[in-house]
Amino acid sequence: MKDRAEIILWAGHRLSALLLAPLVLIHLATMIIAIQGGLSAEEVLSRTKGSVLWAGFYGVFVVAASVHGAIGLRTVVQEKLAWRGGSLDFATAAVCAGLIYLGLRAVAGVVT
Amino acid sequence: MGRRDSVNDTLEVSIWRGGDDGRFQAYRVPRRECPTVLDVVTWVQRNVAPTLAYRFACRVGMCGSCAMTINGRPRWTCRTHVSKVARGGKLRIGPLSNLPVIRDLACDMTPFFEKWQAAKGRFVPAEPGRSGFAPISPASPRRQEIDAAIECINCGVCYAACDVVADNPDYLGPAALNRAWTLVEDERDGGNRERLAAIARAGGCGSCHTNQRCTALCPVGLNPTASIAGLKRTVLGALLRGAL
Amino acid sequence: MRLSTEDDSQYWAAAVQRVSGVVLALFLPVHFWVLGLALEEEQALDGFFRWADQPSVKIAEAGLVVLLAVHLMGGVRLLMIELLPWRDWQKRLVSVSGAFAAAAGVAFLVNAF
Numbered sequence: 522m523k524d525r526a527e528i529i530l531w532a533g534h535r536l537s538a539l540l541l542a543p544l545v546l547i548h549l550a551t552m553i554i555a556i557q558g559g560l561s562a563e564e565v566l567s568r569t570k571g572s573v574l575w576a577g578f579y580g581v582f583v584v585a586a587s588v589h590g591a592i593g594l595r596t597v598v599q600e601k602l603a604w605r606g607g608s609l610d611f612a613t614a615a616v617c618a619g620l621i622y623l624g625l626r627a628v629a630g631v632v633t
Numbered sequence: 634m635g636r637r638d639s640v641n642d643t644l645e646v647s648i649w650r651g652g653d654d655g656r657f658q659a660y661r662v663p664r665r666e667c668p669t670v671l672d673v674v675t676w677v678q679r680n681v682a683p684t685l686a687y688r689f690a691c692r693v694g695m696c697g698s699c700a701m702t703i704n705g706r707p708r709w710t711c712r713t714h715v716s717k718v719a720r721g722g723k724l725r726i727g728p729l730s731n732l733p734v735i736r737d738l739a740c741d742m743t744p745f746f747e748k749w750q751a752a753k754g755r756f757v758p759a760e761p762g763r764s765g766f767a768p769i770s771p772a773s774p775r776r777q778e779i780d781a782a783i784e785c786i787n788c789g790v791c792y793a794a795c796d797v798v799a800d801n802p803d804y805l806g807p808a809a810l811n812r813a814w815t816l817v818e819d820e821r822d823g824g825n826r827e828r829l830a831a832i833a834r835a836g837g838c839g840s841c842h843t844n845q846r847c848t849a850l851c852p853v854g855l856n857p858t859a860s861i862a863g864l865k866r867t868v869l870g871a872l873l874r875g876a877l
Numbered sequence: 878m879r880l881s882t883e884d885d886s887q888y889w890a891a892a893v894q895r896v897s898g899v900v901l902a903l904f905l906p907v908h909f910w911v912l913g914l915a916l917e918e919e920q921a922l923d924g925f926f927r928w929a930d931q932p933s934v935k936i937a938e939a940g941l942v943v944l945l946a947v948h949l950m951g952g953v954r955l956l957m958i959e960l961l962p963w964r965d966w967q968k969r970l971v972s973v974s975g976a977f978a979a980a981a982g983v984a985f986l987v988n989a990f
Contacts, residue, residue, distance in 0.1 A: 524834050525877060531839030531865075532872055535959065538952050545949045549981055552942065557988045559930060562922035566915060583909075590902040597899055600800035620905060627912035708881075843958055844891035845884075854880030858887075859963040866960060 530592050537589040544582045569631040576632040583624030591617035642722055644715065646673055648685070649727040653734045657725065658682075664715065664722070671699050671710035674726060674738065687738035697788025697852065701738050702727040707793035709852045729793040745789050748805045753831045754812035757824030767821045779815040782860050784853055791847035791857055803836025807847035807857035810838055814860035817867055829871055838864040890951060890971045897948040904941060935989045939982050946981035950974030 555565070569575045595613040598604050642664045647657040660677050667673040671689055678685040689699040694712040701710050703718055704725050718724065732740040760767065769776050791807040792798055798806050805813075813832050816822045832838050838861050847857040871877040914921040928934070954970040 524830065525872070527835040528833040528837065528839050528868055528872060528877070532869055535869075535956065538956060542949065542953055542956070545945060549942065549946060549949070553981070553984050553988055556935075556938075556985060560926045562915065562919040562926060565922075566919060586905065590898075590905055593898050594902050597895060600797065603800075620909070623906055623909035623913065626916065627909045630913050630916035842891055842895070843887070843955055845887035848882065849884045849887065850881050852881055854882075856963070858958070862959050862963060869960075 530595070534589060534592040537585045537592075540581070540585045541589060544578070544585065547578070548582070566631060570633070572632060576628060579628045579632075580625065583628060584621055587617050587620035587624060590620060644673065644719055645723045646677065647723075647725045648674070648677060648682075648738070649734075650682075650685070650737050651734075652736060655734065655737070657727070664719075667715055669711055670701070670703055670708075670713045670715060670718065670724065670726065673715060673724065674701075674710060685738070686736040694852070695786075697786045697790070700729055700788045700790050700793070700852075702730055702793065707790040707850060709788065709790070712852060729789050731793050731795070731798045732789065740789075742789060745787070745792055745806070745808070748809045749787070749812060751831060752805045752809035752813040752837075753824060753828035754809055754816065755824075756816060756819070756822055757827075759821055759823030769820060773820075775818040775820060778863065779818045779860075781855050782811050782815045782857075785811055785815075785855055786853065788852065790850055790852055791855075794846040794850045796844060796846065797840055797842060801836060801840055803834075804840045805832065805836055807841075807861065810841070810864055811855065811857040811860040814863050817864065829868055829877060832864055833868050833872075833877060838868060841865075884968070886968065886971050890954070890974070893947060894951040894955070897944040897951070900944055901941075901948060932990070935986070939985045939989065942985040943978045943982035947974055947978035950977045 591613050594616060595609060598609065644662040644664050644667070646660045646662050648660060649655055650658045660681055662673050662676055667676050671692065674685070674687050675689075678687065687699075687701070689711065690696045691698070692711050694709060697709060699710045700707055702708075703710065703713055704720075707729055708718075710726075715724070726738065728734050728738045728740040732742065732744060735741050771777075785808060787808060789808070791811075795804075795807055797804045810832060813828055817825055817828060841858070841861045843858055843862070845858045848855070848859075851857065868877065911925055912922075914925060929938070950970070951974045954967065954974055957964075957970065958967050
């Protein structure tokens with residue numbers, strides 16, 4: 522299993538990327554439309570509160586982005602800071618978990 | 634030709650002397666006598682620095698022995714014209730990067746070939762007891778896939794060019810992975826179980842970031858990036874099928 | 878005759894992909910935290926939006942939009958290289974990524990001001 526750990530992380534990074542591609546496209550379009558006439562909490566929240574669609578969309582988005590970002594950062598840190606081994610793996614998992622927590626908390630904030 | 638540097642000029646050449654902890658030393662070389670960078674190195678060794686260590690063999694761009702770092706890029710010195718690389722009459726020549734230095738411009742290719750073996754770049758016959766040739770049609774898709782890749786002569790330029798090789802000591806490198814790909818696609822080979830496991834480990838094909846320095850600089854015009862992409866697809870398929 | 882292509886565009890595309898990825902990854906927790914302000918009261922989120930209404934912040938946001946767009950298209954390019962059989966026109970995707978990112982940034986700025 523340990524021998525396959527690196528390729529599993531690679532696969533997770535690419536598969537999360539495949540999932541993120543359409544989500545990011547939608548997010549970019551949403552932002553460009555939403556910024557028209559300025560942003561207000563009322564305008565944003567009136568659309569998101571109680572919406573199962575936005576909850577689902579952003580929920581998936583948060584998990585995919587957190588996995589993708591954590592694995593990506595791990596590679597950069599390994600190569601540029603020469604940090605390797607169990608402590609890096611632990612830090613990666615912590616970053617991933619932290620991002621998922623903060624992200625889902627934010628989703629809960631705008632949807633409930 | 635209207636150039637500022639005429640063929641009567643002198644080249645200001647910096648050449649690496651010593652081991653890994655050596656330094657660049659300056660030499661002045663008559664440009665007229667040295668059309669290629671290999672000529673420059675040879676002139677210095679013959680006329681100024683008899684102890685200068687460097688490698689070459691064919692001198693005509695076939696063997697890959699004369700690979701060195703010229704102005705920061707790995708190239709074959711016999712195929713690099715001074716006029717193309719000496720800006721302002723200056724040249725900086727060092728041994729290939731990412732490999733230990735034996736002395737001066739000669740590097741130790743041992744780690745390069747150790748990674749070749751680690752990537753299982755060795756043919757394993759699928760039918761060891763077979764008599765007669767195993768025919769491979771030149772038109773078969775798998776043979777076409779590796780048509781360029783099999784021409785690799787292990788000169789080490791791609792290995793020296795790769796940022797990931799520099800940053801990740803585990804990374805097998807473009808040449809070893811390119812070779813592994815030629816065997817993965819060789820119908821006569823039966824060693825893919827071990828080979829795919831070998832290139833799926835830390836430092837395997839997943840470490841390639843597709844920055845394509847290998848492809849940009851390969852003197853034979855090969856595309857290790859495409860070979861490594863082929864390995865990635867094959868490994869991903871095996872992983873998803875539970876065959877890895 | 879030189880067989881090496883000496884094409885550096887792919888190298889710089891990879892560098893942009895890495896830098897944009899790191900910046901976005903560092904921005905993400907900040908983004909999540911700001912949106913989490915909605916958990917408190919609307920005023921907290923509104924307070925942030927009011928602060929963000931200044932030109933310098935909008936330009937910074939446009940910068941983030943450009944980074945996200947370039948990372949998206951660069952990523953699509955990489956997925957095509959890695960998961961599809963090799964095609965020579967993949968190189969053109971580098972300039973397509975740049976153009977797409979610039980367009981996204983401009984579209985954002987136009988709507989923001």
